Amino acid sequence: MTVLAVASGKGGTGKTTVAAHLASASARTRSTILVDLDVEAPDATGYFPAAHATGDTEAVSVLVPEVVESLCTGCGLCARACRFGAILVIGGVVTIDQKVCKGCGRCVAVCPAKALKEVKMNVGETTRRSADSLDLLEGRMAVGDIRSTVVIEAAKRRAALAGASLQIRDCPPGVSCPATHAIEGADYLILIAEPTEFSIHDLGAAVKLGRERGIPTGVVINKDGFGTADVAGFCASEGVPVIGRIAFLRERAASGATATLWLQDPLIMDEMDRILSRALAGARTRSVS
């Protein structure tokens, strides 16, 4: 299995649109799964209105502590152990903010009275769907939760079980923990940029993240001609190849608004094939263990 991660730094440059097209192009010739790891704003499934569920929606949960009042001595060791500020002890009374808890279990392990028991808390879900020959897997964090990385890791685990020969990940924007978790384990990083100063600034951070993680990286210039900022010049200075270009057209912006795929547009689909072959040629080879 080869894993391509589609990311960008800046949001709204066209990650999901490009990922959906790459996956559609790839599914014509090989078993492919599109994995939506933008779990706070999952939109990839929206490009496949005819997709139907092919498996259960699986809940993603973490184990969070609950106080057994009859056993608690109010010693406060749990609060001192918690690095996330999820436990407050006032006047010997322990209050746990389960929404802030990361479920590390440290408090449970340090409690001398064994007064903390763990319960499952739902943080999101993963759903498997199919659109013709393409498999889809969506991770979705519950609204109000902050544990996006837990949902991302659960979606990655479930995607790996699908056994597709190519996995295309639609990653979240930014370069902090959700993006890091989403690109971790990828064989090639496809960064989507648009010709604006905002995009180039954020692309710089994404290129740095890929380099630090040792993932070979290429850039697709989307909305080419929309602005005048020199993405190609930036890529040359960073030593990162430009592996594709998609011209800006108002009609494309309009069909993007309705999440409509351009599967009949040979200009787009040929470019997708070129991007795929360049990414696969540049992907790191997995050691077979």
Place this chain on the structure above:
Amino acid sequence: MITVSVASGKGGAGKTSIAAALAATLGAGCLFADCDVDAANGAIALGARINIREPYFAGPGYQIEPSACTGCGRCHAACRFGAIEPVAGSRAFRIIQELCERCGACVDQCPTKAITTFEKQAGELFVSTGRTGTKLIHAELEPGEDTSGKLVALVRKRAAALALPEATIVVDAPPGIGCPVIASVTGCDLVLVVVEASASGIRDAGRLVELILSMKRQSVAIINKTGLNASMDEHARRMLAEAGIPLAGEIPFDPALRSAEESNRTWASVACGSSDAVKAALVNVMGVITTLKEKS
């Protein structure tokens, strides 16, 4: 002091451009807090010159001293994030920093105290002045660092400390609905919801609206990139109406707005087909801010 957080759910909906235009309209009484700390573009939008820079430390990380590790594996068993692995060809274990949540559960279990802490600079915080005098607080998180919510809270704290009593703080929130967004919206007086008039934009803004309502924040909305598809525009209006969020205005999709960024201006002062719509929307948002100020 009034705090207005600009958020959208979806990335690329126009948060930063609208936040910068609002800041320019507010003028000298505005402080701009760029809370999109891992893709910070407020400084570009406002033409900022950095006056003060300070390092940001995220708190200690953990590492295993190989010479002290006996390979008992208790840390490995205690870690729930799969962040501890055996080192090939050795007895020792190591911590995979990218997966480590820095909870410290491993430290308690190590019988030889082989797990030590280290501090690493995780980013930088800046106090800057924009080209028209707007004061900016912004930050850059090191790529791969995992404490964006904490840095957001720091940016907001610094902004609040610098703001005069009559000031308005404009917070440019990151995309999504997770930890740094909650940190950007917590305690604000008004959320300016930027809805991109697209299927994805409306869906993501809908999740954001659900979050805002659960946090009991007052909000007002701008629909951006209208005119591409009439049914999407209508869908966006309906979503906001159903959530009870007043609409301050709609900005038609206009590639010419790009020229603002390229000519060192904000959307508030650029001349193009969408200028009047931008100004009208901002006037309405300013009206809401004025009412809030009168009440406080």
